Every structure is written in C-alpha cells, then in structure tokens.
Amino acid sequence: MASRSMVTKALVVTWPSHKVEVTRLSAPLEEPGVCRWRSMAVMLGIAIVSPPSKCLFVHPPVSYYSDRTPPATPFLLRPSNPSFSSSSFPISVARRFDASPKTVSGSRSSQPRPHPDANRELYHLSDKKMYKRHKQNIDLPAILPKNKKKPYPIPIQKMQRAARRDKRLAEMGIEKPLEPPKNGLLVPELIPVAYEVLDHWKVLIKGLSQLMNVVTVYGCSKCPEVHVGPVGHQIQDCRGTGSEQRRSYHSWVKGSINDVLIPIESYHLFDPFGRRIKHETRFDYDRIPAVVELCIQAGVDFPEYPSRRRTSPIRMLGKKVIDRGGYVEEPKPHLSENCMSLLAELDTYGAQFEQPPLSASDTRRLAERTLKAYSSVRRGVRQLMKKYSVKACGYCSEVHVGPWGHNAKLCGAFKHQWRDGKHGWQDAILDEVIPQNYVWHLRDPHGPPLQTALRRYYGKAPAVVEVCVQAGAEIPESYKPMMRLDIIIPDTEEARLVA
Template sequence: MGLVNLAMANWRHKLWSSFQGVSYSTTSSRINKSKFDDFRKIRPMILRRIENRGKEYPIKDIVSVAEEILKARHNLITNVTALLKVFPVLTCKFCSEVFVGKEGHLIQTCRSYIRRGNNRLHEWVPGSVNDILVPVESFHLDHMSQGVIKHQQRFDYDRVPAVLELCCQAGAIHPEEILQYSEVHDNPQVSDEDIKNLPVGDLQYVGANALNAWERVRAGLKKLLLVYPSKVCKRCNEVHVGPSGHKARLCGVFKYESWRGTHYWEKAGVNDLVPEKVVWHRRPQDPVVLVDEGRSYYGHAPAIVSLCSHAGAIVPTKYACEMKPQGLSFPFTSSILSCET
C-alpha cells in the first residue's frame, strides 16, 4: 500500500505541475499578445515623432560652430601639409606606429600580425598627412530622419570624413555638395620651393597655426556632439553620424572581434572622430636615436603636437604630463647603439 500511495502522490504532483505550466503559458501568451496590440496601436505615433524629429535640425545657433570647424580643419590640413615638406615623418611598414624625425627609433614595439611576433623593431618608410591626421569616415546620410542603413545597402551610400558629415548635418554644408567639398579642401596644394625657403620664424608661425587649428577643431566638435548624436563601435571603432547606428555587418577584422557581426554602438566622443595619434616624442635631452632600454624615460605626445613642437610652436601645458619636457633622459652610451645596430 505504501508503494501505491507513493505512486499516486507522484502522479498527482506531475498532473498539477502540468496544469500550472499550461495556465502559466496561457497567461504569458495573453500578456504578450496584449503588449503587441498596444505596440501596434502606438507604432504610427512613434514613426510620426521620428519623422518630425528631423524637422528640428539643423539648429540655427549651432551653424556658426560647424562653419568654424570647417575653417579650422582646412587650416589644419594646409599647415600640416606645409610642415611635412620640412620635417620628415616616418611610419612603420607593418604596423601603425608613427615617429616624427629623420631617423626612426629603436624601441621594440612592433606587434604586427603579418610578422607573427611581438616586440620587434620597426621598419620605417616615409609617412604622409594621414599618418598625422588619422582619417575617420562614415556613411553620408541625406537627412537625419532616414531609415537605418541595412547590410545590403552598404554600397548605396558614399563614405565621407566623419567631421564633414557632422558639419553637414549641422547645416554648414549642403548634402549634395559634401563630396565636392571633400575633394577640394582635403587636398591642399602647397609648393615645395615656397616652404623650404621659409625662415625659421615663419615655420614657427606655421606650427603655431596648425596647433591652434587642432585645438579649435576639437573644441568645436565637443560642442556639436552635445547636440547632434554620433555613434562608435566599441570593438572596431567604426563611426556613424546619426541618431542610430547602421546594420552593415562589418565588425570583425581581428581575433577579438566577432567575425562579420553587427556593431556594438555607443556614444561617440571627440577622440573617436579626431583620434589622437600618440607617438614617442624625442626631447632635446634625449639621444639622437631612441633606444629600447630608455623607453621608461622618454615622453609621448599626439603626432600633431610633436610635429608642431619640432617647428618651434609653444605646446599647451596640458600635454606636459605625457611629454615629460623637464624629465630625466636615459644615460645613453655608444656601446648600446653598437649592440643595437
């Protein structure tokens, strides 16, 4: 009798559990259906608000800020192009390392996946403006309230500099003229003879103008990003200027990224649109060639700041912490250089 009672108890428990599951599933399905009905009713109102949101832009009070950014950006590219005619810039053949100087450093920081090794010496080649001012591009939108770009539509939209796209949405550039604007203002014509014959005082003036333009661009972008939304992927640094990121499955080049996956969007900052390319900065007290043993003594600086300081421009004090202008230098000896070479 004990076994029979136990079997009956188990059967009643299973039966009661099944009834509970049915009632729970039925209740949850009813709740989901009611939520879906409510969403279907308010969906037209949501779409109407999204369409009307684009009518509030551009904001007239912010147009002058965007125009100031465009002027400062043009001056920045022109002055940097002029400085590169006098001061050489080197970039590594296998990685993104940049150095401002005639001879590259001997610091073993090359970690390119092509060479399949860590902490190797760099192989230096001549650099360009894009090594100092890192280009960041984004999709060009006709208007802010247009639909989200799908993966199949990624070739239907042009790619333009993210700063120009932000200024375009702010009302400083007409959407149909942004491609022509980029071709004209991003490739300034600077003759070699005029720059090489400039005296030292004029070169210092060019460097100061470039550094001033750099600061004005970053200050203006900080204001625009408070008004106009921009997104950046936290894995691959893809930038999208608009209220919501696109759906092009382009995230995934390196191992730590999800291959051909969707982007993980978050709010973009100034460094996402205008990256600070941090490089090793050679100070007057440092040796002619920076060696690996003194890497803890040397300073760092954004590439544009290092280039302007070589031209004689006065660097703002906010960069002094990483540049270490008054810091001690590595006790360099000739035996170290002979071992490295």
C-alpha cells in the first residue's frame, strides 16, 4: 500500500484468533496521500492505528463474518501496549494473516497451530461450487418470442470464420478436409450408441403407453397447455380461441401420449448426401420420428427404411460436392409383419393403450424403468448430435436429419412470405429433437387443484418426468430444483400477506 521510503517500523498485535502485522508509515495524518491509504485500508478490512484517540480500529477477518451479520462500523479496541502513542505512530496500517491465538506479540518464531475457523473461507467457496452443481431453485428456460428468429447455437462469428476458411481453400483449389461422418462414412464407436438409443426409445414409448392407464393426462383443446393429474388445474393462463369468454380458464379434454412425448418427425433419406428434397417431391419420402432417423443414419439397419452405406468418402471443394460416388436408386422397402410390428413400437401413434391392470409395485418399477429410458435417450441423442448433423428451422418446429435441410416450402411462421415458405435452417439443439414439454408439478395429486393466486409457488417439470413421478418413481436430482420442492405452498389467505 505504501512505498518503501515511507515504511520505517513494524510490529505485531493480536486479534482473538489471528495475528495482525502493523506497519508504521512515516507521514503525518494530514497529508492527502495518507488519507487515501487510510480509506483504502478501511475498505479492505485491515487495521488502522489512529493517533488522536490512541485506539486501534480493527476490521475482523473475513471468516468472522461467515456465520453472523457484519457490523456497520469497525470494532474499537483499546491497545494495552504502551508503545501505541501519538508521538511514535502518526498513522499505522495493519495487515492480517492467520496465526495461533497463543502467538506472542512481536514474536514470529513459534509455529502457528491450525484453528477451526482458519479454513472456513475455503469451505464457503466449496459450498458455492456445490450450489452451482445442485441449485436449490432454478427458473425454466425462457419462452422464445414467435416474432423473432431463434438464437444460433453456434456463435455467428465462429460460423463466419469457418466459411471464410473454406472459401480460401476453395480459391486455392484445395479440397475441404472432412472427417467421419461429415464425409459420408460411419463412426464405428457410435454404432452401439445408436442401437442403445433405439432400444431405450422403444422402452420409453411402451412404458408411457402403459402408464397412461394409471396417470391421467389432460390437454387444453384451445392451446398447447398440458396438465398431469386427476383433474385439470385452475390457473388462468389460456391464450387460445375464446379465452376471453372463459376468463382465460383452460378447456380440458383427455390427453394422449403425444401430449406427453411431443412427436418430432423428419424425412427419411436413403442418401443424406444425395439429391435434396424439393417441394414437388416431398410426398415421395416417408416421415418418421427424428430420433429414429438419426439412429438409422448413425448405423442402425432397417429393412423397411434402408440407408446407403458408403465405403469411400465424399469430396468437397468449398460448398460444392465434387465426388459423391454417383447417385444410387433407392431400393424398394421390404414389407413383412415383423417390420410393421417394429415400426409400431417406434412411433407414438402406434402405441397401445389397452393394457392389463398393474399392481402398485409393478407400476412403480415400470415408472422407474421408463424414467431411466427417457434419460438414456436424451443422453444418447446428445452424444450422436455432436457428430451427426441435425438441422432445425429457426422459426418453426421443423427438424431435418442430414447435412443440409430440405427445400419443401412448408414454413408458416414469422415472415414466411419473405422466404417463400422455405425454412430458415440452422444447427439444432437437443430440446428441438426431444422437446421437454413442461407442466405444473403436482405435489399431492389428491389435493385441491392448482390456483392462479399461488402460481409463483408451484414448480414445473417435463411431462414425461411428471407422469413417472406420479406413478411412483423417485424424483431425479437434476429435476428437483425446477420443481421447487423446498418452497412451502401457503393458503390463499396467507399468500396475500406475503411481500
């Protein structure tokens, strides 16, 4: 804090559990520079020796405030050492460091002993890290406005740099370096992941179809709102047709599995690097769940939906494909009863709801298995999307699995007239391939319905998680903060008294 020419003498005083080093400055109190040092010392929480009152103003260590409210003013201590006088110490600045309480003033030869409060600051920092990993309450993802384009998952500056680099290589006549699967070849280590994702996808659809017989799901006939519970909630947040006449109450009807697991479909391509889908040829391609199409392109073989497996990589010069191995005609699909039954297991539209009744223990095990399958599907799809290209429209919910999006003019979102109905393709994120349809969390399914006045005390969870939890599954740790389980829901009369 002070220059070397100002420091003339030093001594040591003792705080209850810390040792304080006091350095004397050979400068009068009235100088502006010394006043500045004194104010800085007060802000930093260090000791000040003031000659007019012959008292030692000491700010306690930081660990002193870890479990109590800090005082508004520094502590005032009367020094017992007669050496503290106005003549010998015009002004002094003290610097704190941890030491044993038994350290003699002015002596530094003894070894300090560890104190219980010495590492409290480190514990406090570790608590902050634990809080970041396991937060108490978190907010849901913000609802994106429909009159704006979605944000890019990859920064636009990074994409522009990559485009300029590819353009420079193309101008020099150098081919673009490609690695699997960007060059059309499979990634061998991701083939087992694709099969595992598909197996868990079947378990998820089958488990939800059986749990729908135990847990009731409602959907609003006028808006996309979904509620899981024996009766629909009474929260007035409907913005659908005729909501003014209903005072924003929802018009509940019996829901289906598509309300819980929102179906996101994509065009199936025999050759993702082949001809692009045009608006006139869009009916020549089948639409299947995007998760299934991603698994097929990652190495899963289906007789019903064949896919081209290249043995030699494609070659690109900038954005132009100079060698794709020629065009290959798509073979006719092989139809059989096994294929049809397998396709019914992979699509939510073919889920069977007529299931025999299950006991309470069987229902609980089924809910836990379904919830585990849901987490495994999301984890596997996230791993596949790191390598395989998946595109999503920046304005609507359309998803396309492949290196380039299709040219079908089916986008009716914001300013689609300016784009002639074409989609604004960009890189997709996980929640666009497997949307998490958030619903209100119901702590007591047999309790009173949720009210509008208490909506800020309620938490939310994905519909799949809420169905499994109400069926008896244990709440996962990652979803507890958004459910707000630690908040006590007051009565309607008590909520009016809350500030």
